[in-house]
Each structure stands twice: as structure tokens, then as C-alpha cells.
Amino acid sequence: MTRTALAPPARTATRPGLALAALAGAQLMIALDFSIVYVALPGIGADLAVGPSGLTWIVNAYVVATGGLLLLGGRATDLLGARRMFLLGAALYGASSAVGGLAGDAGVLVAVRAVQGIGGALLFPAALALLNGTFSGPARARAHGMWGAAGAAGLCCGSLLGGVLVHAFSWPAVFWVNLPMAGLLVTAAVLAFPADTPTRAERGLDARAAVSGTAAAALATLAVTQGADHGWWQTGTGVLIAAAAICAAAFVLAERRSPRPLVPRGLLAGSRGLLPVAAVTALYGACFGAVPFFLTLHFQQVQELTPLATGLAFLLPALVTAAATQATARLSGRWGVRPLLLIGALAGAVGALALAATASADGGYARLVPGLVLLSIGQGAVWTAMWLAAARRADAAQQGAASGVASTALQLGTALGLAALTAVAGLSGAAAGTTSLSSGITAALLTAGGCLVALAVVCAVRVRTASPDTEELS
Structure with missing residues (x-):
């Protein structure tokens, strides 16, 4: 430790x-x-x-x-x-x-x-x-x-x-x-x-590391979006995945040989390594980042709200999330980030499961409020705590690299999570009517709740709180 x-x-x-x-x-x-x-x-x-x-x-x-x-x-x-x-x-x-x-x-x-x-x-x-x-x-x-x-x-x-x-x-x-x-x-x-x-x-x-790393991340993101839009078994998707893997291998090789690596040595691995935080940000994107897409579908296509009414429906989650970020910021000085990450992940999991139980074609907005509130509390708490954790794992000269690694994981996690939850929801069958779409959204929310439980496990296993201002990192 x-x-x-x-x-x-x-x-x-x-x-x-x-x-x-x-x-x-x-x-x-x-x-x-x-x-x-x-x-x-x-x-x-x-x-x-x-x-x-x-x-x-x-x-x-x-x-x-x-x-x-x-x-x-x-x-x-x-x-x-x-x-x-x-x-x-x-x-x-x-x-x-x-x-x-x-x-x-x-x-x-x-x-x-x-x-x-x-x-x-x-x-x-x-x-x-x-x-x-x-x-x-x-x-x-x-x-x-x-x-x-x-x-x-x-x-x-x-x-x-x-x-x-x-x-x-x-x-x-x-x-x-x-x-x-x-x-x-x-x-x-x-x-x-x-x-x-x-x-x-x-x-x-190092130009080789910069080019190969940028290409790997861009191709991986493109492969995920292409797979979600056009199918994972299409030739184009397979070519993109293979190209991303080749560029990733070239990036790893360039980083090992370079005296000026794109990711500073020691930033990812070891007791101070950023990998656990990157895992948290990726899971955050896969769950919290993807759920609003399905809520938008529920409001606009299941409940048939106008775009303006849909925007108004998101006001409550916005206010609760903003309040949760403020509360997390205040409590982090006394509790440290681990309890806040755990509370946020579990609150989000319960919220997603509650939304899965209440998001139906014949249900009103009031039935969604408990789930929306819990999900938003979790979203605000985990968001603030995970970036505080990322800052604590890098010195002043590496803050940019640390945020780049964590935010890249967030972006890829969001793309992968949205693609996976879209597949779980079976949205290609939504044309059959709002009933099939509603059941697909329910399946996606249930899966997101399960992934948020996994996020809580990662937070519990990989982060140890030593004091309000320091963290023991496993």
C-alpha cells in the first residue's frame, strides 16, 4: 500500500x-x-x-x-x-x-x-x-x-x-x-x-506513440459506433476492430521504447496507478452515460412527449445531479472518495432498477421520480469523486496526462455501454410498437443497474480510504 x-x-x-x-x-x-x-x-x-x-x-x-x-x-x-x-x-x-x-x-x-x-x-x-x-x-x-x-x-x-x-x-x-x-x-x-x-x-x-495511440483510440471509438449502427458482423466493423488492435499494439511497442512516452511511465500501473480510476470512469460512462439515451426514447417515443417537454422532464435529474456534486465535494474532505464512490454507485444501481420497474407506456412521470432522483444522486456523487481520485494519483506535472487517460476511458466506456445496452434493448424491433420498445428500454435499465453494482465492487476492491486528504490505493 x-x-x-x-x-x-x-x-x-x-x-x-x-x-x-x-x-x-x-x-x-x-x-x-x-x-x-x-x-x-x-x-x-x-x-x-x-x-x-x-x-x-x-x-x-x-x-x-x-x-x-x-x-x-x-x-x-x-x-x-x-x-x-x-x-x-x-x-x-x-x-x-x-x-x-x-x-x-x-x-x-x-x-x-x-x-x-x-x-x-x-x-x-x-x-x-x-x-x-x-x-x-x-x-x-x-x-x-x-x-x-x-x-x-x-x-x-x-x-x-x-x-x-x-x-x-x-x-x-x-x-x-x-x-x-x-x-x-x-x-x-x-x-x-x-x-x-x-x-x-x-x-x-514521441511521434510514433502519438500517431499510433490517437489512431487506436479513434478507430476503437469508430468501430463501436459502426458496430452499434450497422451490425457487429459486418465486414467494415471487423476491419475497424482489427485496425484498432494493430494500432494499439504499435502504441504499446512505441511507448515501451520511447524516452518520451505519451503516457508517463508509472502513471497506469503500480500502487499509485491510474488503471482502477480508468476502470471506474469507463463503467461510469457505460452506465450513467448511456441511460439518458434510453430515458429520451422513453419520453419521446413511448410517452410521445415533444422535444421541449422531454427537455423539461430532464430538469429534475439536472437539479439533483448538480446538488449531489456539491454535496460530494463538501463530504470528500471528511470521508474521502471511496465511501462516496460506493454510495454513488449503489444509489445509481437502485435508481436504474427502480426506473426499470416503473418506465412503462401507461405510467406517468410521477412514477419515475424516485428512480430519477436516486440515479441522479449516484451520477453526481460518482462524477465528482472519480475526478478527485484521478487528481490524487498524479503529480502536478502529470495532471493533463491523468485526465487524458481517465477521460479516454470515459469516452470509450460510454460508446461501448451505449452499444451494448442498445443490443440488449433490441431496438431494431422497436418498429413493432411502443410495447416492444418499452420492454427493450426496461431490459437496458436492468442491465445498467447490474453494471452499476459491478462499479460498486470495483470501488470497494480497488480504493482504500486512509484519511480525508489521502487515499491508500491498492
């Missing part, structure tokens, strides 16, 4: 309040972009004459670009500076969104979504590194709570905001909304964070 203390802050923000607002705003924008475009897809298809496969690529381009580049974005944050990567990521978001609002064909929108994904892959690890490097002790826990609450608000309110914008202004508005947000983020970061000063010796990066 090794005791790992919280890393001390590596930078001093000139305006801590503005710094926290910038970091929370970045998380809000990333989370909004994950879901806001879904509501706009019917309008995009009608205006630009885009078929279902084209609309799928408008979604998947963002997922593949983000999943493929998070690892590289995290390491670039350490080597080139968190402030630089934050500004670059926000600028990419703003510029690509401006092009998206003016796009006249589907190919441009696919490219825009890919560039947005690249921006997210730079912005997410940079924001986490800035947060962990700027704040320490109880202040860091509170900052994680605010950051997590912003993400919860974005994920749960993306559909609502998208519905309002599309209803009032048409689909380009879901891209235009990023422009003022990106501008405010750039301005706040310039004012709040001191300039990065990495030395020239710190800038080395």
Missing part, C-alpha cells in the same frame, strides 16, 4: 473566482455540445436533404474525434501548457461553430463536428489540469463540485436548450450558441490564468 497525498497547486490564478467560472463554463459548453445537436437533427435532415446515415455521421464525427484525441490532448496539456491548450480548444469550438451555423451541406457539418470534437479533446483535459493545478485541499473539492454541477446542467439541459433554440430560430442556432460562450471562455482564461512557461526540454513528444 502506498499513501498518495493531494498534489499541491502548480499555479496561482490571478482571479480565482473568474478562473473557476471559466473552468465551469468550459465543462458546460462541452456537455451542452454532446446533446444539443440531437434535437436539431430532424431540421438538418429536412433542410439539407440528409438521410439517416448522414445524420449519424454528424453525431459520430464529434464522438470519434474526441475519443481519439483525448489522450494526446492530455499529454499536450502537460508538455505545452494547460492555459495554451485551454485557449486553443475554446477557439476551435468558436470557429467551428461559426462555420456550422453557415453550413449548406452535410459534409461541412460533419467536418464542423469533428473540429468541435478536437476542441473538446483539448479543452477537457486542459480544464481539469488547470483546476487541479490552481486549487488545493478543500478548495479543490469545492471547485470539482462546481465544475461537475456545470457538466450535469449541460448534459441534462442540452435537449431543453436545443428544443428552445430550434423552435425559435431553426437548427443553425445550436451552433451559434457556442460563439458567445467560446468568446467568454477565452477572455476569462486570459485574465484569470498566468501564462504557461514550459521549458524547451519538456516539449518532446
